[in-house]
Amino acid sequence: MTRSKPRTFGQAKIGGQVKIGPYEGPAGGWGSMIGMGKVVGREGDLPVGQLLRQNKPDGFMCVSCAWAKPAKPHPAEFCENGAKATIWDLTPRRATLAFFARHTLTELRDWTDYELEQAGRLTEPLRYDAGSDRYVPCGWQEAFDAIGVELKRLEPTSAVFYASGRASLETSYMYALMARMYGSQNLPDSSNMCHESTSVGLTQSIGAPVGTVILDDFDKADFFFFFGQNVGSNSPRMLHDLQKAVRRGATIITFNPLRERGLEAFRNPQSPFQMLTPDVTEISAQYHQVKTGGDLAAITGLCKWLIEADEMARAAGNPALIDHDFIGQYTQGFEAFADFCRRADWADIERESGLSMAALAGAARAYGESQAAIGVYGMGLTQQRLGVENVNMVCNLMLLRGNVGRPGAGLCPVRGHSNVQGQRTVGITEKPELAPLDRLAEQYGFEPPRDKGLTTVEVCEGVLDGTVRAFIGLGGNFLRAVPDSPRVEEAWTGLDLTVQIATKLNRSHLVNGRVAYLLPCLSRIETDEQATGPQTVSMEDSTSCIHASDGTHPPASPDLKSEPAIVAGIAKALLPPNSKVDWEAWTADYGQVRDAIEATYPDKFADFNGRFRQPGGFHRGNPARERDFSGMEGGRATFIVPSSLSAVGFADQADLFRLMTLRSNDQFNTTVYGYDDRFRGIQGTRDVVLINAADMDRLSLTEGQVVTLVTDSSDGVDRRKGGLRVTAYDIPPGCLGAYYPECNVLAPVAHHSKQALTPAVKGIPVRIVA
Ligand SMILES: Nc1nc2c(c(=O)[nH]1)N[C@H]1C(S)=C(S)[C@@H](COP(=O)(O)OP(=O)(O)OC[C@H]3O[C@@H](n4cnc5c(=O)[nH]c(N)nc54)[C@H](O)[C@@H]3O)O[C@H]1N2
Numbered sequence: 164m165t166r167s168k169p170r171t172f173g174q175a176k177i178g179g180q181v182k183i184g185p186y187e188g189p190a191g192g193w194g195s196m197i198g199m200g201k202v203v204g205r206e207g208d209l210p211v212g213q214l215l216r217q218n219k220p221d222g223f224m225c226v227s228c229a230w231a232k233p234a235k236p237h238p239a240e241f242c243e244n245g246a247k248a249t250i251w252d253l254t255p256r257r258a259t260l261a262f263f264a265r266h267t268l269t270e271l272r273d274w275t276d277y278e279l280e281q282a283g284r285l286t287e288p289l290r291y292d293a294g295s296d297r298y299v300p301c302g303w304q305e306a307f308d309a310i311g312v313e314l315k316r317l318e319p320t321s322a323v324f325y326a327s328g329r330a331s332l333e334t335s336y337m338y339a340l341m342a343r344m345y346g347s348q349n350l351p352d353s354s355n356m357c358h359e360s361t362s363v364g365l366t367q368s369i370g371a372p373v374g375t376v377i378l379d380d381f382d383k384a385d386f387f388f389f390f391g392q393n394v395g396s397n398s399p400r401m402l403h404d405l406q407k408a409v410r411r412g413a414t415i416i417t418f419n420p421l422r423e424r425g426l427e428a429f430r431n432p433q434s435p436f437q438m439l440t441p442d443v444t445e446i447s448a449q450y451h452q453v454k455t456g457g458d459l460a461a462i463t464g465l466c467k468w469l470i471e472a473d474e475m476a477r478a479a480g481n482p483a484l485i486d487h488d489f490i491g492q493y494t495q496g497f498e499a500f501a502d503f504c505r506r507a508d509w510a511d512i513e514r515e516s517g518l519s520m521a522a523l524a525g526a527a528r529a530y531g532e533s534q535a536a537i538g539v540y541g542m543g544l545t546q547q548r549l550g551v552e553n554v555n556m557v558c559n560l561m562l563l564r565g566n567v568g569r570p571g572a573g574l575c576p577v578r579g580h581s582n583v584q585g586q587r588t589v590g591i592t593e594k595p596e597l598a599p600l601d602r603l604a605e606q607y608g609f610e611p612p613r614d615k616g617l618t619t620v621e622v623c624e625g626v627l628d629g630t631v632r633a634f635i636g637l638g639g640n641f642l643r644a645v646p647d648s649p650r651v652e653e654a655w656t657g658l659d660l661t662v663q664i665a666t667k668l669n670r671s672h673l674v675n676g677r678v679a680y681l682l683p684c685l686s687r688i689e690t691d692e693q694a695t696g697p698q699t700v701s702m703e704d705s706t707s708c709i710h711a712s713d714g715t716h717p718p719a720s721p722d723l724k725s726e727p728a729i730v731a732g733i734a735k736a737l738l739p740p741n742s743k744v745d746w747e748a749w750t751a752d753y754g755q756v757r758d759a760i761e762a763t764y765p766d767k768f769a770d771f772n773g774r775f776r777q778p779g780g781f782h783r784g785n786p787a788r789e790r791d792f793s794g795m796e797g798g799r800a801t802f803i804v805p806s807s808l809s810a811v812g813f814a815d816q817a818d819l820f821r822l823m824t825l826r827s828n829d830q831f832n833t834t835v836y837g838y839d840d841r842f843r844g845i846q847g848t849r850d851v852v853l854i855n856a857a858d859m860d861r862l863s864l865t866e867g868q869v870v871t872l873v874t875d876s877s878d879g880v881d882r883r884k885g886g887l888r889v890t891a892y893d894i895p896p897g898c899l900g901a902y903y904p905e906c907n908v909l910a911p912v913a914h915h916s917k918q919a920l921t922p923a924v925k926g927i928p929v930r931i932v933a
């Protein structure tokens with residue numbers, strides 16, 4: 164078979180020359196304009212009208228990250244990466260029937276992630292034809308009926324209903340209800356690979372699975388900790404809030420193995436003054452390059468210093484450094500935690516964190532002087548073997564000074580997908596205790612499954628051992644996003660049914676079960692016209708605020724269906740008629756779905772239809788925010804003692820490295836916009852491994868040398884990734900950085916958080932083979 168892929172899509176062409184060197188500019192600024200311009204150049208016109216509607220109360224909610232949307236937005240309330248995401252969705256390119264007639268799936272499996280999405284928007288429903296190894300056209304009803312027939316043949320507990328985090332609250336509610344009415348609790352979500360450590364850890368510590376702050380707190384805080392979150396690339400709009408805070412005199416202290424540009428300096432592209440002058444805002448007052456997996460040690464050091472300094476201060480008759488009133492009134496477990504900190508040895512803390520006692524004391528002292536602090540964190544903490552304990556530790560640090568449940572203070576896990584938090588809120592969860600099953604039973608007159616469903620990691624295990632038989636994907640790129648991706652792929656072809664609901668072609672659409680459908684849906688930015696007129700959807704941001712979102716762009720193809728219509732189509736074919744669920748009426752009028760959501764969750768969604776257009780969104784409430792810990796065991800927020808000072812979960816050995824898999828500034832998860840990671844000074848390639856210069860010397864490696872990484876595991880599986888260019892980088896000794904999803908081959912499914920089952924892709928044990 165000849166490879167007929169369009170050459171212009173080749174990596175060399177789009178990336179241009181490979182250039183690696185330090186990036187001197189700030190985040191934002193002209194670089195962000197140029198970065199956006201490159202994507203515009205490839206995708207056609209700049210959709211200015213749509214960009215101006217982005218994140219506005221009467222516009223649409225950005226399809227990129229989940230950061231909060233202000234009630235009074237800036238005229239251009241979008242960032243470089245949000246703009247890229249919009250431009251990416253509105254591309255003029257189309258993956259038409261002619262495209263699928265030209266290419267077999269075997270051939271397409273040779274394409275890169277970038278090349279696949281460059282085929283453009285999917286245009287009509289497709290069925291996989293194994294004989295010709297191609298996708299062929301099929302009608303919508305034919306697809307729904309066939310999916311219904313296949314699912315009805317299976318044990319419901321062997322079918323998986325995955326969601327990626329982008330689909331609306333309305334779609335997600337319908338999807339979860341469909342799965343449960345069919346009899347499956349297997350409702351994993353990308354969240355299982357992301358902030359599941361947060362859902363578990365925050366619940367243990369403060370009794371709420373989500374962050375406690377809202378945007379208003381960002382205006383009131385005078386101190387921020389930043390642990391393992393790359394704001395400049397992954398939630399750039401937050402930089403505006405941070406810039407305002409710094410200008411007000413707030414202190415930001417960052418813990419990150421890499422000196423991420425957005426956490427160092429920012430030039431606001433929306434400020435004509437900053438764009439035209441050398442003026443740049445310095446973001447972090449202190450920057451601590453903690454070892455990968457070293458946060459438990461670092462935070463232990465911070466707490467130890469505070470607890471001991473507090474004892475000395477009080478003994479000398481000086482003001483306390485920790486909030487004893489708060490601790491006494493609202494928390495439990497403090498004494499055991501304080502003991503643990505007192506007993507912790509500075510030598511161990513320094514070794515495990517890679518930071519000096521003096522550096523940690525400096526950070527603790529600054530924190531001790533603050534009035535209201537926010538603890539911000541991301542994947543650097545959650546995607547670790549001890550990810551849950553990392554989250555517990557940030558809570559301990561905040562609880563020490565009463566920084567939960569008062570203005571300007573709280574926990575701020577930065578969520579990923581634009582509605583990932585909301586999907587969990589309306590029932591996409593494999594944990595039966597998190598879904599209001601009794602209420603659903605009563606509302607819809609059926610007996611929901613009560614057993615625990617499968618998480619993402621358990622789905623991988625189930626695919627590998629043959630117990631999972633069917634997979635429905637509401638968005639996402641499961642096969643690329645999961646650990647051990649090649650092994651899971653190989654087993655995937657043994658499934659009875661695979662269904663992917665998607666906007667653009669990706670790897671997960673090229674590896675199929677016996678029966679397979681690819682169902683193209685509208686993007687959130689597009690007009691969603693139904694029987695009662697154009698429809699509005701809604702989503703929940705990182706701060707639990709719920710927003711309306713209206714698409715107005717013409718659909719990419721007349722044959723697309725909306726996500727609610729697709730879910731309803733499958734549900735009608737799959738489920739026996741039920742007088743209490745009118746899927747057709749719901750599809751015709753999403754307001755009725757919102758009424759149903761309100762009926763299921765009367766506290767969180769009271770007057771949903773009346774409130775969801777409120778500028779800035781409406782807050783669905785969070786007991787920890789009100790210092791209400793009555794739902795917790797013991798009725799108090801809880802200090803939790805960590806089990807180790809290292810989060811990676813493996814012993815240090817000579818030449819065994821801690822690999823963190825990273826996102827570039829030019830991707831959204833598995834969607835690769837281009838090959839430039841501007842802020843890290845890497846251009847034209849993603850095939851790099853970032854390494855400390857001393858480690859390079861020790862191993863006699865030279866800059867640009869091509870090496871293979873091999874995972875250290877005892878299960879007998881050979882996991883390796885070759886073709887990586889050695890790149891000297893400012894990274895702590897013993898740590899390596901390389902890109903996700905290319906390196907997912909190196910991550911064993913079994914290497915995950917023990918408590919949350921989040922894959923530990925920030926601390927993979929690897930060796931370098933020259
Ligand atoms: N443009 C864009 N936006 C995105 C995404 C995207 O891919 N592109 N993805 C979205 C999604 S789903 C998510 S979950 C978020 C992800 O956003 P982030 O939470 O920022 O996730 P990562 O990019 O994986 O990077 C995590 C950061 O953790 C640091 N790190 C790694 N290991 C450690 C450690 O042990 N300790 C500490 N303290 N730091 C560590 C890394 O250096 C890096 O800066 O962004 C969302 N927004």
Ligand SMILES: Nc1nc2c(c(=O)[nH]1)N[C@H]1C(S)=C(S)[C@@H](COP(=O)(O)OP(=O)(O)OC[C@H]3O[C@@H](n4cnc5c(=O)[nH]c(N)nc54)[C@H](O)[C@@H]3O)O[C@H]1N2
Nearest residue numbers: 327353357638639640644664665667669824832833903924
């Ligand atoms: N090694 C490693 N692995 C990781 C991570 C890591 O840091 N390192 N991060 C993990 C994290 S945090 C996450 S969240 C997961 C991400 O995992 P996923 O959410 O499964 O993957 P995405 O790349 O976000 O999915 C992109 C695809 O979604 C589809 N899509 C886009 N928009 C829409 C839409 O509006 N509707 C529908 N139906 N489909 C749409 C498109 O077809 C696109 O190709 O990956 C995880 N995997």
Ligand SMILES: [Mo]
Nearest residue numbers: 353357579580
């Ligand atoms: Mo994520």
